[in-house]
Each structure stands twice: as structure tokens, then as C-alpha cells.
Amino acid sequence: MQTASTYICERMAHSQELSEFKRGTVIGCHLCNKSIRDISFLLNIPQSTVSGIITKWKKLGTTATQTRSGRPRKMTERGQRMLKRTVRRNRQLSAESIVKDLQTSCLRQISTTTVHRELHRMGFHGQAAASKPYITKCNAKHWI
Structure with a gap:
């Protein structure tokens, strides 16, 4: 028997985008009058994700991911x-x-x-050359 916490940890994947097909499947199940809980269980997706996909589909009419704005770069x-x-x-x-x-x-x-x-x-990295002592034949004998 699995506890609720281990079951949830197995299901959730961090920072992974759902494929277009999986999002379409969520909408298809919603149109077939499946509950959010049932869709979540069938597709092994968290309920919050299922709810977010359905809400976005109702508001925007699409399941495609939006571009993320992020902070603009300082250097052009x-x-x-x-x-x-x-x-x-x-x-x-x-x-x-x-x-x-x-x-x-x-x-x-x-x-x-x-x-x-x-x-x-x-690809530019500051690298200084290693200092190498001048090795004469006499010094080389001591090294060996």
C-alpha cells in the first residue's frame, strides 16, 4: 500500500512541459464530462495542472504554451x-x-x-599559463 505522499511524489515531475498531445487529451476528457479528479488519475497529472489547462482553454481557446517573457538582456x-x-x-x-x-x-x-x-x-575564459621552471640537464638529473 502506498501512502498519499509517495503517490504524489511519483506522479509529479518538476519543470516539465506537457506535450501538445497530452494537453489535448485533457481537453478531450473534459469534453467527455470527466471530472478533474478522474482526468488527473487517468493521465497521471496533478489536479492543479489539469485545472490550469482547462481554465486556459476556456479563456483563450488554445492549449499551446505561451512564450515566457523573462528579463531582457542588458547587452544587445x-x-x-x-x-x-x-x-x-x-x-x-x-x-x-x-x-x-x-x-x-x-x-x-x-x-x-x-x-x-x-x-x-x-567561450572566452581567463586562463594564465602555468609557470614552468627552466630545467637544465643538471636539474633534470635531480628530477629523475
Whole structure:
């Protein structure tokens, strides 16, 4: 026998979008006069999700997912291209100097954290060469 909490944990999947087919199935069951509880049990979906799908279908007439707005990026595509061009010209520049250069050309306030994040996203990582001692033949004998 399963307890209610383990049953719910088995059913719920975190941050997964339902497929268009499954959402259509929910609407089809609703049109066949099935209760939310029955639909939830049949399709193994939480009742709140079933209720949300039906409500959205009644209000908007569609089951398609809406685009998520999110916060707009601070750097535009043009700014990203300028950043990439600046770094390719001189890879020895510090983040602060890159920020000053971008702020004068873009006329926009950009933080060093934003520049670091964008550079990592583009594939630029600050890596310094490891220091290697000069090994002469005499020193090599001691290493072996």
C-alpha cells in the first residue's frame, strides 16, 4: 500500500512541459464530462495542472504554451559583437578596460559582471599559463 505522499511524489515531475498531445487529451476528457479528479488519475497529472489547462482553454481557446517573457538582456546582439571584436583584438585587456570601452561606444551602463558572464557564454575564459621552471640537464638529473 502506498501512502498519499509517495503517490504524489511519483506522479509529479518538476519543470516539465506537457506535450501538445497530452494537453489535448485533457481537453478531450473534459469534453467527455470527466471530472478533474478522474482526468488527473487517468493521465497521471496533478489536479492543479489539469485545472490550469482547462481554465486556459476556456479563456483563450488554445492549449499551446505561451512564450515566457523573462528579463531582457542588458547587452544587445550589437553589443555582444562589439565585445567579441574588442577581446579578439587584444586578449590581454582587463575586464574594467573592456567595460569602459563598451560604455563609451554603446552609451549604456554595463557592469564588469555582465561582461564576465557574456565572455564566458561566448567561450572566452581567463586562463594564465602555468609557470614552468627552466630545467637544465643538471636539474633534470635531480628530477629523475
